[in-house]
Amino acid sequence: MGAGHGHHLHFHGHSRVHHLPAHVKLVTLLTFVVAVVLTPRTAYWAYGVHLLLVLVAQRASRVPFGYFAKRMVVETPFVVFALLVPFVATGPTVSVGPLDLSRPGLESAWALLAKGTLGVMASLVVATTTEPRHVVAGLEKLRLPNLLVQIMGFMVRYLEVVTGELARMRIARESRGFRARSFRAWPSLASTAGALFIRSYERGERVHLAMLARGYQGQLPVTHPLTATPAQWRVAGAIPGIAVLTLLAAVAL
Amino acid sequence: MSTPVLDVKGLAFAYPDGHQALFGVDLHVHRGERVALLGPNGAGKTTLVLHLNGILTAGAGSVAVSGLPVTRDNLMEIRRRVGVVFQDPDDQLFMPTVRADVEFGPANLGLRGQALERRVLDALDRVGMVDFIDRPPHHLSFGQRRRVAVATVLAMEPEVLVLDEPSSNLDPASRRELADIIRTLDVTVLMVTHDLPYAYELCPRSVVLSDGVIVADDATREVLTDDALMAAHRLELPFGFDPRTIPAP
Ligand SMILES: Nc1ncnc2c1ncn2[C@@H]1O[C@H](COP(=O)(O)OP(=O)(O)OP(=O)(O)O)[C@@H](O)[C@H]1O
Ligand SMILES: [Mg+2]
Numbered sequence: 001m002g003a004g005h006g007h008h009l010h011f012h013g014h015s016r017v018h019h020l021p022a023h024v025k026l027v028t029l030l031t032f033v034v035a036v037v038l039t040p041r042t043a044y045w046a047y048g049v050h051l052l053l054v055l056v057a058q059r060a061s062r063v064p065f066g067y068f069a070k071r072m073v074v075e076t077p078f079v080v081f082a083l084l085v086p087f088v089a090t091g092p093t094v095s096v097g098p099l100d101l102s103r104p105g106l107e108s109a110w111a112l113l114a115k116g117t118l119g120v121m122a123s124l125v126v127a128t129t130t131e132p133r134h135v136v137a138g139l140e141k142l143r144l145p146n147l148l149v150q151i152m153g154f155m156v157r158y159l160e161v162v163t164g165e166l167a168r169m170r171i172a173r174e175s176r177g178f179r180a181r182s183f184r185a186w187p188s189l190a191s192t193a194g195a196l197f198i199r200s201y202e203r204g205e206r207v208h209l210a211m212l213a214r215g216y217q218g219q220l221p222v223t224h225p226l227t228a229t230p231a232q233w234r235v236a237g238a239i240p241g242i243a244v245l246t247l248l249a250a251v252a253l
Numbered sequence: 254m255s256t257p258v259l260d261v262k263g264l265a266f267a268y269p270d271g272h273q274a275l276f277g278v279d280l281h282v283h284r285g286e287r288v289a290l291l292g293p294n295g296a297g298k299t300t301l302v303l304h305l306n307g308i309l310t311a312g313a314g315s316v317a318v319s320g321l322p323v324t325r326d327n328l329m330e331i332r333r334r335v336g337v338v339f340q341d342p343d344d345q346l347f348m349p350t351v352r353a354d355v356e357f358g359p360a361n362l363g364l365r366g367q368a369l370e371r372r373v374l375d376a377l378d379r380v381g382m383v384d385f386i387d388r389p390p391h392h393l394s395f396g397q398r399r400r401v402a403v404a405t406v407l408a409m410e411p412e413v414l415v416l417d418e419p420s421s422n423l424d425p426a427s428r429r430e431l432a433d434i435i436r437t438l439d440v441t442v443l444m445v446t447h448d449l450p451y452a453y454e455l456c457p458r459s460v461v462l463s464d465g466v467i468v469a470d471d472a473t474r475e476v477l478t479d480d481a482l483m484a485a486h487r488l489e490l491p492f493g494f495d496p497r498t499i500p501a502p
Contacts, residue, residue: 072486094403133340133349133389157349206344213306213337214358215329221360223353 009127010073016235017129021137024125024236031240035247036118040232047118050246053239054121071124078116085109087119131223132156141226150220154207160195162200169196181211256320257281258413258441259305259335263314266300274300276465277314282413286443287435289452289473292462293487295460299340301462302415305443306335319412333362336411340418342398346390351401353380353392358409376408377401377481380434396427403434413441420448449477450494454502461486476502 017025033055037048058068089105130138133156140149169192259282267273274297282288290296291407303309304316306391307323316323316336324492339345348354353428355373364372378381380400399419408413412461419435420428428451435442437453446452452459459476463486476482483489490496 153349154347157347157389157391161343176411205345205349206339206341209308210339210359211347212308213274213332213339214355214405215332215361217329217361221357223356223360223365244298 008133009124011061011063011067011128013062013129015060015062015126015129015191017057020129020236021141021226022130022134023141023226024138024232025130026138026142026229028136028236028240029122031128031242032122033119035240035243036115036122039115039247039250041107041114043253046250047114047244050118050243053122053243054118054125057125057239058121061125061129063125068124068128071128072117072120075116075120078112079164082109082113082116085112137226140222153220158200158203158207160205162196166192166196167201255284255287257283257417258286258319259443260317260320260484261492262310264304264308264316265313265423266309267312268300271373274465275304275312278462278465278467280460280467281469282441284412284442286458287444289456289459289460290445291447291452291476291488292423292457293448296462296486298462298463299417302337302417302443302445305413305415307331307335311370312380321339329362333409334412336409336413337415338399338406338408338417338419340421342395342402343391345402345405348477349389350386351388351390351393353385354364354410355386355405358405362409372376372408372410376404379407379438380404380445380455381430396423396430399423399427399431400434403431407423407438413443414438414464416444416446418447419444420446434448449488453477453496453499463487464470 032050036047037051039050058065085108086101086105089102089108091102091104093100094103095101096105126135135154136149136153136156139152140146173192198227259280261280262277264278265273266275274484276295278301280301290298290301291303300309304311304323305318307316307325308326310325311323316333321327321334323331346354348357351375353429356369359369359372373386374383377386380403381464382397382400382404385393385397385401391399393401399422403414403416403419416435419431423431428448432455435444442456444452444456454477459469459471459473460467461476463481468486469479469482471479474496477490
């Protein structure tokens with residue numbers, strides 16, 4: 001099966017982390033991220049503990065580290081921003097070689113980088129081990145409003161249909177000699193976007209008819225309620241548990 | 254005679270934009286029949302199909318399914334009795350997995366647990382798709398999706414199965430496999446199709462709809478060999494196909 005079913009983040013596997021119910025992973029993630037965000041920026045040792053926790057979870061997922069690392073590029077904008085802060089921030093300065101850098105700027109940059117990196121890594125551990133449709137099921141289990149859950153569910157299902165439609169329209173354009181080189185191409189691109197919107201809208205109507213035809217009355221039936229054993233909660237809960245203890249220790253010290 | 258499974262009387266319908274698509278359609282289909290609904294593009298076939306399970310409501314006239322009139326109060330029961338397989342399987346398969354999709358209908362009817370599981374496996378077995386149960390529908394081939402679409406409807410155990418152009422876009426082997434499936438089903442079938450050899454092969458009786466009225470209702474062989482009727486309603490046999498030389502199946 002290789003790397004999932006063509007979804008870009010999920011990595012097909014059978015590790016303990018993969019098998020945890022989605023809602024357990026979501027609660028774990030949320031608690032962990034909150035603990036990281038609340039950790040004082042100068043408690044450097046606490047960040048070391050947090051990083052260790054994420055790495056333990058990552059190794060337990062048995063997703064190759066290279067696959068994992070490549071997907072961390074989403075963080076690039078934060079890194080760039082963090083690198084700029086010491087140069088533009090004001091306040092007392094420290095000299096690093098020929099450069100005078102702002103001390104509060106350096107500290108904010110460090111905090112931004114550390115918190116951002118930990119957040120991205122933790123989210124990726126969940127994303128690489130959970131199929132999008134299970135994430136949706138997990139959110140439903142966590143009592144997210146049913147309508148939102150349905151919208152996300154359909155997004156997951158039809159994303160590929162819509163991108164497929166977009167790809168077909170691009171092929172149709174290009175086989176008739178179109179090339180998006182300059183602003184003169186914008187009107188064609190805009191009308192493609194318009195056509196895509198209409199097509200998606202009309203598909204939405206047809207799907208709705210098909211749902212009605214099979215007895216849909218406004219609620220998706222819950223056929224396989226997600227359940228988590230106390231043991232699963234304990235295993236997953238260990239990570240945010242330690243993170244919260246670390247946070248408390250860092251605040252108290 | 255027994256109550257017809259499908260009983261359409263004087264059905265007329267205009268779309269909200271004012272376009273009148275049906276002008277007084279009469280159609281009776283009895284239990285166990287397989288009937289082909291033929292007619293040129295824009296004749297109103299899909300519009301008629303959408304009335305059979307109450308998605309569109311009759312402007313004039315009436316529709317009844319096994320004696321139960323199609324009205325707002327009866328919609329749930331009507332939709333259990335009439336299973337519609339739409340033209341484009343991507344419209345029909347909207348859940349993230351084949352299993353979830355086949356479950357959708359019977360779960361709406363209130364089935365859960367073992368009973369639901371049995372329904373799903375049974376329906377997928379009838380179309381030969383059990384092995385694909387945990388796959389996402391958008392990773393199946395077109396022919397496989399069409400078969401799953403049929404299963405989603407079979408899982409509701411309908412009294413009548415309505416298929417809108419079931420053979421369109423299928424390769425010859427998938428087309429034949431679907432024919433084999435339809436033949437083994439023990440339900441009443443109404444099949445909209447432009448594929449006249451398919452109609453001849455599967456349906457002993459054919460109805461021709463043209464410009465919103467029924468213009469013929471006879472044995473498929475009689476309809477297909479009536480040259481004047483065929484020409485008047487833009488129906489053409491494919492090259493080399495002559496029902497006169499092929500014994501009725
Ligand atoms: N949503 C709509 N609004 C207005 N008019 C419509 C709508 N859908 C269909 N029509 C019109 O109603 C008529 C019948 O359409 P219908 O889709 O029932 O034809 P059909 O027999 O299924 O054709 P085909 O063989 O091409 O599928 C056509 O003239 C069509 O333009
Ligand atoms: Mg049609």
